[in-house]
Amino acid sequence: MSPRSNTIVMKFGGTSMKDAETIRSSAQLAASTADGRPVVAVVSAMDQVTEHLLDLGDAAAADNRAAVYNLMAQVRSKHETAAKAIGNGAPASVDAMLDKLDRLVGGIAAVGELTARSKDAVVAFGEMLSTQLMGAAMSSGGGICKAFTGGQAGIVTNENHGKAEPLMDLSLFQLKQTLQPLLDKGERAVVSGFIAQTQHGVVTTLGRGGSDYTACILGAALNADEIWIWSDVDGLMTADPRTVPSAKLLAEITFAEAIEMGQFGAKSMHPLALEPAAEHGIPVRFRNTFNPKSAGTRIVPIQPTGDDGHPVKSIPLLKNAAVLTVGGAAMIGRPGTAAKVFDALAEARINIMMISQSVSEAGISLVIGKDQAERARAVLERMLMRPGLAKSVTLVEDVCALAVVGSGMAGHAGIAARVFGALAKSNINIIAIAQGSSELSISMVVSAGAAADAVRALHSEFIG
Numbered sequence: 115m116s117p118r119s120n121t122i123v124m125k126f127g128g129t130s131m132k133d134a135e136t137i138r139s140s141a142q143l144a145a146s147t148a149d150g151r152p153v154v155a156v157v158s159a160m161d162q163v164t165e166h167l168l169d170l171g172d173a174a175a176a177d178n179r180a181a182v183y184n185l186m187a188q189v190r191s192k193h194e195t196a197a198k199a200i201g202n203g204a205p206a207s208v209d210a211m212l213d214k215l216d217r218l219v220g221g222i223a224a225v226g227e228l229t230a231r232s233k234d235a236v237v238a239f240g241e242m243l244s245t246q247l248m249g250a251a252m253s254s255g256g257g258i259c260k261a262f263t264g265g266q267a268g269i270v271t272n273e274n275h276g277k278a279e280p281l282m283d284l285s286l287f288q289l290k291q292t293l294q295p296l297l298d299k300g301e302r303a304v305v306s307g308f309i310a311q312t313q314h315g316v317v318t319t320l321g322r323g324g325s326d327y328t329a330c331i332l333g334a335a336l337n338a339d340e341i342w343i344w345s346d347v348d349g350l351m352t353a354d355p356r357t358v359p360s361a362k363l364l365a366e367i368t369f370a371e372a373i374e375m376g377q378f379g380a381k382s383m384h385p386l387a388l389e390p391a392a393e394h395g396i397p398v399r400f401r402n403t404f405n406p407k408s409a410g411t412r413i414v415p416i417q418p419t420g421d422d423g424h425p426v427k428s429i430p431l432l433k434n435a436a437v438l439t440v441g442g443a444a445m446i447g448r449p450g451t452a453a454k455v456f457d458a459l460a461e462a463r464i465n466i467m468m469i470s471q472s473v474s475e476a477g478i479s480l481v482i483g484k485d486q487a488e489r490a491r492a493v494l495e496r497m498l499m500r501p502g503l504a505k506s507v508t509l510v511e512d513v514c515a516l517a518v519v520g521s522g523m524a525g526h527a528g529i530a531a532r533v534f535g536a537l538a539k540s541n542i543n544i545i546a547i548a549q550g551s552s553e554l555s556i557s558m559v560v561s562a563g564a565a566a567d568a569v570r571a572l573h574s575e576f577i578g
């Protein structure tokens with residue numbers, strides 16, 4: 115591995131790109147917080163713009179003129195207002211881009227269909243526009259800041275529009291070729307998050323929340339010192355402070371722990387976002403644009419301090435879950451039953467968050483989102499009960515899933531006993547339990563009414 119450069123990649127999310135004022139303060143943070151180290155900024159679309167553009171594409175395809183008019187007017191005024199306030203060439207470039215978007219939307223309306231490819235073309239305007247604004251803001255205090263789309267900077271993907279996968283080696287190589295010489299000259303750069311292009315130059319997107327992924331890809335390409343993800347919270351917490359008032363900010367956790375917490379929605383992240391950083395050993399730091407004094411949460415490959423006496427680092431809670439149990443003696447000792455259950459749900463695009471099966475094999479319990487529960491039950495009834503592979507499919511709604519997460523739990527006896535002891539003391543009934551062999555987390559399902567008490571009981575047991 116080549117030696118680490120001292121570059122800082124900084125990603126600014128939608129809430130840090132809300133209007134001219136927040137964009138200017140984001141540019142200010144890019145200029146002032148890196149202690150003179152080279153900076154590359156990665157930006158999301160302005161707050162809510164991705165949502166508006168998705169609606170705009172749909173409205174255009176349906177030729178719903180009133181909706182197109184309204185959405186276009188909102189997108190236009192939001193960017194024009196910000197551009198005017200930021201100045202420095204932003205109004206002209208933003209206007210030219212909005213005119214292009216207008217023509218694209220007209221074309222979609224004329225054809226009357228929105229393909230995955232044209233949807234990407236529409237939604238990409240969110241990041242293309244915000245990049246122009248950030249570029250103007252970052253260069254208005256003097257100094258050169260060049261603006262690139264993800265594709266222009268060098269990220270190439272396959273043609274899987276909407277959730278395109280980067281051709282990683284090529285992308286890393288090209289990003290370095292584009293950006294390093296400019297950093298070496300003392301210039302700065304801003305790159306659109308979330309968007310990239312195919313090898314034929316067609317615009318693609320990396321999936322919702324993809325700007326974090328872009329930032330980590332850039333960090334890997336430039337062998338950055340750190341990747342900073344600026345948003346509107348201080349970082350990752352030991353628990354949701356609305357549930358546990360004594361919850362603390364986590365100063366440092368490992369990638370494995372962060373990914374485990376992410377599964378529980380501790381921070382809604384693109385599932386692959388951290389991977390390039392983890393793979394190249396580049397620390398990622400979550401920071402708060404509105405509280406830059408806080409150092410945030412640093413995510414590191416391995417914790418240098420080791421076991422700090424807290425085997426459990428955090429207790430994430432996932433609300434609005436449901437437990438589906440597929441039962442029946444026909445499943446016992448019959449290989450392939452679990453595969454059928456998972457296949458059926460995968461085909462229906464239902465995400466399984468937790469699985470448990472007792473050794474008797476008489477039942478498999480699955481935790482899924484409440485909004486998908488009825489559909490999941492119907493699919494399993496059709497695919498497993500009708501052919502006689504299972505006797506029952508029962509659904510328990512109004513439950514929450516929670517977990518204790520921490521790499522210090524691995525190989526330590528007695529953690530599970532403390533978990534269950536703490537819950538028993540608070541009189542909380544556990545509906546289902548799962549622990550992976552990585553021992554990074556123990557997950558439990560409890561009734562929705564008991565969930566907050568369960569998190570508090572575990573927090574006071576392990577963290578205080």
Ligand code: ASP
Nearest residue numbers: 158164308322323324325
């Ligand atoms: N603008 C995109 C989204 O809202 C990408 C991102 O913000 O990370 O999903």
Ligand code: MG
Nearest residue numbers: 128158162164
């Ligand atoms: Mg957004």
